[in-house]
Amino acid sequence: xxxxxxxxxxxxxKLVYYGPALSGKTTNLLRLHDLLVKEGRGDLMVLDTQxxxxxxxxxxxxxxxxxxxxxxxxxxYTVPGQVxxxxxxxxxxxxxxxxxxxxxxxxxxxKNNAESFGNLERxxxxxxxxxxxxxxxxxxNKRDLNDITAEEEIRKVWGPTGIPMVPASxxxxxxxxxTFRTLVSRAYDNLDRKHAFRDTHGLTRESFVxxxxxxxx
Amino acid sequence: MIADNEGRRRIIYCxxxxxxxxxxxxxxxxxxxxxxxxxxxLPGVHVADGEGNVLWGAAGNAAAGKRTAARTVRxxxxxxxxxxxxxxxxxxxxxxxxxxxxxDALATMAHNNLKRMLTTEMHTxxxxxxxxxxxxxxxxxxxxxxxYRELAESLEIKVRERTQELARAMTRLVQQEKMASVGQxxxxxxxxxxxxxxxxxxxxHTLKKYTSRFLDMLGRYERVCEQGGVxxxxxxxxxxxxxxxxIDAIAPDAGDLIRQTLEGTxxxxxxxxxxxxxxxxxxxxxxxxxxxxxxxxxxSVMTQEIPPGARIVREFSPVPVITCRxxxxxxxxxxxxxxxxxxxxxxxxxxxRTGVSxxxxxxxxxxxxxGIPPDRRARIFEPFYTTREVGKGKGMGLTVAxxxxxSHGGTIDVEDTPGGGATFVVKLPIQRGCxxxxx
Ligand SMILES: Nc1nc2c(ncn2[C@@H]2O[C@H](COP(=O)(O)OP(=O)(O)OP(=O)(O)O)[C@@H](O)[C@H]2O)c(=O)[nH]1
Ligand SMILES: [Mg+2]
Numbered sequence: 040x041x042x043x044x045x046x047x048x049x050x051x052x053k054l055v056y057y058g059p060a061l062s063g064k065t066t067n068l069l070r071l072h073d074l075l076v077k078e079g080r081g082d083l084m085v086l087d088t089q090x091x092x093x094x095x096x097x098x099x100x101x102x103x104x105x106x107x108x109x110x111x112x113x114x115x116y117t118v119p120g121q122v123x124x125x126x127x128x129x130x131x132x133x134x135x136x137x138x139x140x141x142x143x144x145x146x147x148x149x150k151n152n153a154e155s156f157g158n159l160e161r162x163x164x165x166x167x168x169x170x171x172x173x174x175x176x177x178x179x180n181k182r183d184l185n186d187i188t189a190e191e192e193i194r195k196v197w198g199p200t201g202i203p204m205v206p207a208s209x210x211x212x213x214x215x216x217x218t219f220r221t222l223v224s225r226a227y228d229n230l231d232r233k234h235a236f237r238d239t240h241g242l243t244r245e246s247f248v249x250x251x252x253x254x255x256x
Numbered sequence: 257m258i259a260d261n262e263g264r265r266r267i268i269y270c271x272x273x274x275x276x277x278x279x280x281x282x283x284x285x286x287x288x289x290x291x292x293x294x295x296x297x298l299p300g301v302h303v304a305d306g307e308g309n310v311l312w313g314a315a316g317n318a319a320a321g322k323r324t325a326a327r328t329v330r331x332x333x334x335x336x337x338x339x340x341x342x343x344x345x346x347x348x349x350x351x352x353x354x355x356x357x358x359x360d361a362l363a364t365m366a367h368n369n370l371k372r373m374l375t376t377e378m379h380t381x382x383x384x385x386x387x388x389x390x391x392x393x394x395x396x397x398x399x400x401x402x403x404y405r406e407l408a409e410s411l412e413i414k415v416r417e418r419t420q421e422l423a424r425a426m427t428r429l430v431q432q433e434k435m436a437s438v439g440q441x442x443x444x445x446x447x448x449x450x451x452x453x454x455x456x457x458x459x460x461h462t463l464k465k466y467t468s469r470f471l472d473m474l475g476r477y478e479r480v481c482e483q484g485g486v487x488x489x490x491x492x493x494x495x496x497x498x499x500x501x502x503i504d505a506i507a508p509d510a511g512d513l514i515r516q517t518l519e520g521t522x523x524x525x526x527x528x529x530x531x532x533x534x535x536x537x538x539x540x541x542x543x544x545x546x547x548x549x550x551x552x553x554x555x556s557v558m559t560q561e562i563p564p565g566a567r568i569v570r571e572f573s574p575v576p577v578i579t580c581r582x583x584x585x586x587x588x589x590x591x592x593x594x595x596x597x598x599x600x601x602x603x604x605x606x607x608x609r610t611g612v613s614x615x616x617x618x619x620x621x622x623x624x625x626x627g628i629p630p631d632r633r634a635r636i637f638e639p640f641y642t643t644r645e646v647g648k649g650k651g652m653g654l655t656v657a658x659x660x661x662x663s664h665g666g667t668i669d670v671e672d673t674p675g676g677g678a679t680f681v682v683k684l685p686i687q688r689g690c691x692x693x694x695x
Binding site: 042051081082084086087095096098100102112126127129130162 | 273274330332333334367370371374375378379381382385386388
């Protein structure tokens, strides 16, 4: 969490899209921007890129007000996936309330996925976040492509970890909202535990997820 | 900057801290826009933050008949402030359109500024963090370097300690070797002394018997003299008694016995003198030494160790006097000679040659034993190396000899004796200006 101002009844949360280079993190955010209702969603801010590769981060904010009057702002960030931008990744990861790990489904990318996940684990430890308590979702993106790892195989790997896995094609626009909803829903559990979202602020999981992530149209 | 639980310092900084309109826009950017608006016919236009506090421009008076037109300025899609105008004109006119235009311009400006700030922030953060990490890496490196240096230092100390320990152990072993060789020597000398001592003792016992007979005989003479007579019968009695005591026979024997006994004690005296000479027991420290004499001295105390029937050849030429601790040299000669004497049991011939060769004192000790194969020659001066059967020697004798020679700047080598056997050759530097007489 970036900020919690009890007097102003305001809270700023941070969700981070992590993953190897070119796995589709930025594309996920672009799709969310297009697919979700305009109310409660802010502008997508894409910081400088180099040949379409993220070098700083992308940012998409969401807003909602709880029945108690608590104003909640959720900032969704992408990190640069390229190995050399590790310092930026660490800075973005700082104080994250949840992470969506966007993996590239192509068989050729298995090694990159594993390395990037290892990098996530290491960086979480460095910025002082306990990975076992962090709301985490894995998205296997680019399911529209041919040479991809079978879903069965993926579930076999991730099943035992208890981390939810969502197949997606950010290009075609499916699985993206589901990923986001899963992440938001998991984040809710943590926040409810810490800030009594339901009891004090009258905010249920369903309304939290719906207000943040309802499809437009 | 804070430290984490492992004591690592790190920058705690979170990208994308919330910002207000005032932080994102500057007076210098907003003022021209507002004055341009005023010129275009929008006087009193101003910008307020989310709470309604005026940030830029003048609010003006709330004159009657005027309405308030306002446009929201969004930051990240969230309302962050308003552009406000008090106007008398009805809504939907040019003024409202201009107002929207100003609000959009401000929002665009704010958006771009925020983007630039975030980029700069991230850039600074990354630079700082990289710098922090470099410092951290450097700190770790110097810490581990320090650790290695300490390790290396303690290693040096340990090596030094072990070396000292070894040196002490070596000294002890050399000492033991000396004691052992002295012991062996003592056994030989004891044997040598025992012989004369045995017959000296036996002679003295006989002389004791003789003496009592002489005294007995004298007593008789005395009594006869005191009675004042030398009558025939007295003379007969005395003669008979003299015969019974066999005085005439033992009197010359007593002389022989005394001569032999004196010879015996003389032999013992000489042995003791040799031993003293060999051990240099009366001398302290260094002194001039005639090595020929030292070899002789050593030989004289070793007579018991020379196998029966062995031939000792001495080919001594004068050698310059050298300053040394002569006792040490005797020790070395003892070791070399003992080696030679053990070379074979029968038919042993040991040749000792001394002289000067190529500006050095050359001493050689040749035996006609089995010799030392070339592949072992390099090792025989090493501690514990022995070709003798187990128990006969600790294998330190040649090491001690080696140490003594090298500590005097000399060399010791082993060669073949022509016709078979080993020849130990000691070469010592001649000390210039040291030709004084041996004391
Ligand atoms: N076929 C296919 N291509 C995709 C999909 N999602 C993204 N891509 C493509 O993959 C490329 C990289 O996408 P980005 O979203 O820029 O990747 P990124 O993860 O943000 O990459 P970095 O910013 O370098 O970390 C683009 O050409 C996308 O069009 C997908 O679901 N299917
Ligand atoms: Mg990207």
